[in-house]
Amino acid sequence: MDTEIVEMLRGKGLKVTPQRLAVMKLLSRGGHFNGEQIYEELKKNEPSISLSTVYNALEALENAGIVNSFEANGITWYEMATKAHINVFCLDTKEIIDVSANLQDIENQLMEKGFDVKNVSVVAYASCNKVSNK
Amino acid sequence: MDTEIVEMLRGKGLKVTPQRLAVMKLLSRGGHFNGEQIYEELKKNEPSISLSTVYNALEALENAGIVNSFEANGITWYEMATKAHINVFCLDTKEIIDVSANLQDIENQLMEKGFDVKNVSVVAYASCNKVSNK
DNA sequence: TTTTATCTTAGAGTAATTAAAACTTATCAT
DNA sequence: ATGATAAGTTTTAATTACTCTAAGATAAAA
Numbered sequence: 001m002d003t004e005i006v007e008m009l010r011g012k013g014l015k016v017t018p019q020r021l022a023v024m025k026l027l028s029r030g031g032h033f034n035g036e037q038i039y040e041e042l043k044k045n046e047p048s049i050s051l052s053t054v055y056n057a058l059e060a061l062e063n064a065g066i067v068n069s070f071e072a073n074g075i076t077w078y079e080m081a082t083k084a085h086i087n088v089f090c091l092d093t094k095e096i097i098d099v100s101a102n103l104q105d106i107e108n109q110l111m112e113k114g115f116d117v118k119n120v121s122v123v124a125y126a127s128c129n130k131v132s133n134k
Numbered sequence: 135m136d137t138e139i140v141e142m143l144r145g146k147g148l149k150v151t152p153q154r155l156a157v158m159k160l161l162s163r164g165g166h167f168n169g170e171q172i173y174e175e176l177k178k179n180e181p182s183i184s185l186s187t188v189y190n191a192l193e194a195l196e197n198a199g200i201v202n203s204f205e206a207n208g209i210t211w212y213e214m215a216t217k218a219h220i221n222v223f224c225l226d227t228k229e230i231i232d233v234s235a236n237l238q239d240i241e242n243q244l245m246e247k248g249f250d251v252k253n254v255s256v257v258a259y260a261s262c263n264k265v266s267n268k
Numbered sequence: 269t270t271t272t273a274t275c276t277t278a279g280a281g282t283a284a285t286t287a288a289a290a291c292t293t294a295t296c297a298t
Numbered sequence: 299a300t301g302a303t304a305a306g307t308t309t310t311a312a313t314t315a316c317t318c319t320a321a322g323a324t325a326a327a328a
Contacts (some may be wrong), residue, residue, distance in 0.1 A: 053306080055196060074210070114262070115222060128248070129249070129250055184276070184279090186279090189316070
């Protein structure tokens, strides 16, 4: 239901717009999307949406702590802000795979050093070894 | 002395060019540089160098495992490939600060899952709390 | 010292993102 | 419900950070 998302946005003091709802619904499906992918996907239902709006919405959602972003392969990727994990960029398939890991020590170490940590991004570049590379 | 660098490049099967030497000497000073910064710095001594050459040299050096790169704040940063560490992007000063940390578990976990890991990038976005933000 | 594969250069080209300006809308207080 | 207003959206243009190409130059092997 949309109600949850609506309340989530309201709770963070964000205006609830159809565009933001659509971004949230897409990201809620799970996985990783870049700006262009989100734009292309949302255009299917709402052809008038613009790429700027997508980026604006993502920025607002990220600032509110609902969405998380990281950079890999020269692109910014967005995902729902859930539990911290490793994002593995597969050099064979160019897919991003979530790998769970305990990253709490990292954040703790930084806090101990006096940093006020907003986001920790762990990106690994690797071959998944499941593809035949001739 | 340049001899060390020359031998390092030769050992990796790379041609030794004045441009690559210059990139290596700059990165050897320590710290993090982006393509434009390296270009601007090298131009001081060799005005004919081009930005493409900088990126080409960095790519060759990275492929050889001599140089490491990571992305932060929409920019690719280059550093000498030394011990794995956390790169903290300070949201106040926009500087990148190295923070040592044990990242071996991360790489091990990925290896156990069958990944052939080429590079692990840990980037934290944080305030250093040493700057007065009015 | 000639050969040749590789590198460098200059400049054009591209992809991803950001900015500006004008218009539209979600929310709140009537 | 209504109207004000702050915030969000759209379109278009601009910017940033690379990336590519083609032609000339050069490091290193023979």
